[in-house]
Amino acid sequence: MAKCMKILVLCLAIGLAVSPGVQAAEKAIKIGINAPITGDIPKVGEGTKFAAQMWLEDIKAAGGLDVGGKKYPVELVIEDNEAKAESAVKAMTKMITEDEVIAIVGPQASKQAIPGGEVANNYKTPMISPWSTNPDTTKNRPFVFRGCFLDPFQGPVLANFIKEEFKFTKAAVLYDVASDYPKGLAEYFRQAWEKLNGPGSVTAFESFTTKDADFSSQLTKIIQSGAEVLFTPQYYNEVALIVQQAHELGWKNPIVGSDSWGSAETVKLCGKDCYGLFFSTHYAAAGATGATKEFIDRYNKKYGYVPDDVAALTWDSIRIVQRAIQNCGKLTGDIKADRQCVRDAMAKIKEFEGITGKMTFTEEGDPIKCAVIVKISDKGEYEFYKSVCP
Amino acid sequence: MKNTDLPEAGKQDTFRTSLARIPLLGWLIGALVAVLLEHLTGLRLAEALLLxxxxxxxxxxxxxKTPxxxxxxxxxxxxxxILPTFIVARLTRPLTNRLSAGLFNLSPAVSAVIHLGVFYAALHLWSEISDYRVLTVKLTLIAIMLTLSLNLINGYMGEFSCSHPGFMALGAYTASVFTLSLFTDSRMFGTAVFQAGYGPFLFPAALILGGFTAAAGALIIAIPSFRTRGDYLAIISLAFMFIVKSMIENMEVxxxxxxxxxxxxYANLPAVFVWTVLCVWMINNFVQSVLGKALNAVRDDETAADAMTVNTRQTKMTAFMFGAFWAGIAGGxxxxxxxxxNPATFGIQNLAEVLAMVYFGGLNSVxxxxxxxxxxxxxxxxxxxxxxxxxxxxxxLLILVMIFRPAGLIAFKEFNVRNLIRPRG
Structure with a gap:
């Protein structure tokens, strides 16, 4: 026993002697990323992670982040929230109390962003969710911001677009009743559409539940209702099924979608059936110019596919954090004071030139920004069609 | 005590037996000293070690993260x-042995409460260092309640129930609606009915109400499904879980x-700890009672148990509702x-996690x-x-456990509090 102890102590002593001095001379600025790397929506987590890592490369190439004339090294703390609320809360608490991050980008989906925002606000740490569209995420939380427009804005945008573009008066809606994003958007769209075309102009308001794969009964009802256009604010895997099944059942009219269509997977799964359809989103990859194009090309070259809206919004969000830190002017080293300073600087950001459009934050921490209507071209690319501003 | 097979035979006892003779109180006091030490010197030591x-x-x-x-x-x-716990536990052995013997003779209940107090003090001091620890401890304690309540059904009763997330959701929503509507100004339920100051005192009522709602839900499944056995309960309870989930999804209120x-x-660390202790205590008493033994008899052979005058139907119902009650409390x-x-939290993934914890830890065992x-x-x-x-x-890891210990790590073992807190000297 005594021998064992001696050997153990010896090993530890040697290990201690050879373990290098890891303490950096300058304390790094840490930025937290809370992303769903495993779980239901890994593609979202991947886009978030890649965009953040690309940003870090830029900062590293520049020799650090320049704040008030001083260069600081930057570290990213990437935590997986497993697409679960409790895990997002744990990751949030860990990053804030253990890693002492100055600001957090994410979580992406509202399911995690709402409880995550609560934690960030309690600990007075600025957080920006690039993708969460639920109003509750930022409501009454001065430290929580978001990088995208909200559903109450997107619904009317689409209703107006369909009205102007096709001059239709009768619309049908098909949505997932068990998922908060489609459900909210479907309702905002119905309100806006009935305001434009009078009550009863939404001829069918059909729902299904997450993971359903057969929509024929709902689609038959929709076709029989005499609707001229179908609106379906679904995610990429369901979009492909809905569009293909609608066409099989003889639906010839346009199908319109929302920003959840924006994933690169939509066209991959849907194929020719989706060509020529419209949806509203945050940015359009095909035909992009300037900084947006630069971002898309870099991302495509590095990771082998065109980035979807999550990656673009994350890129913008992390650059808003960067801008806020720089606007802060001077870092004191006291993490609490610095967080407050970053939060105040972030709230004051005006006309931020992002790759997904110009942004200015409202009192609630929601950006005022334009939506883009995208047309899926005959080559399956997402083409810019028009821009709708509030 | 045999100590001939080791070189240090001359000493009074060997390393292993010396450990075995330390009572639980000694270990707890050792742990308490260790966390106190962490409070006093942890930061400086971490800095010295370049952490x-x-x-x-x-x-x-x-x-x-950094190998x-x-x-x-x-x-x-x-x-x-490790070292402080061990050293303190070993050095105070004569003292703690005498102390626990005295306490044990005085009253085992008092002794148990004192043990719990020391344990809580150590846990509290340990978690105080970081809020991340507090959150982890709280969620772990809640997981203990959930696992235990499911083990009651899947382990002790031998049925395969899949409705635990459903019970948890019922408890969570009932308790939330109770506290939100009575003590806070919320968008959905209007202004607070009572002053917010009463909230923490009525929080147990909210949880118990949640537990009862879950138990009522259990009754709803129990009535039709206990006419059948085996896989049928699994299917019916799985259906119940989905019913609860979609019911909540469709309730705009x-x-x-x-x-x-x-x-x-309201759910601070002491509150969660007290509820967990209550849960462990009550479930442990339940499974060791006549009803608990009857439950085991029903699991092993229902017909034989019936012949031995066990009211099988009532036994199963009680256990099922009791398990659901604690799942509801855990949910709250x-x-x-x-x-x-959020209703999506209480889905298949949650079920898989709780089941994994039950089968990993061991069936029929607190x-x-x-x-x-x-x-x-x-x-x-x-x-x-x-x-x-x-x-x-x-x-x-789960697969390995299932291969080498098919019933789980520590299965079919009684949790004997008296044996745990007795002196060892």
């Missing part, structure tokens, strides 16, 4: 936790799929720890449930830096 901060979960996260820091982390854990947030912050606590609930819940939760947190590989390692 960025005090290692939060016994250094596991630090080790995986270069493995020696420092091991050294830290050894210096702060309580937020529908958007969820319900802003619960008051869960909602108030996260301060947000020890097993505690071990399963704690190890799964700590592993889940500690392996965080591995990202996606975490979900290869944890299932692999």
């Amino acid at each position: 960025p901060k005090v290692p939060v979960l016994f250094g596991l996260v630090t080790m995986l 270069l820091l493995i020696p420092s982390s091991v050294f830290y854990v050894l210096l702060i936790y 309580i937020g529908g799929p958007r969820g319900l947030g802003g619960q008051p912050d 606590l869960f909602a108030h720890v996260l301060r947000y609930v 020890y097993g449930s505690i071990v399963g819940a704690v190890s799964m939760n700590l592993l889940g947190e500690a392996l965080r830096p591995l990202e996606i590989y975490k979900w290869i390692i944890i299932p692999l």
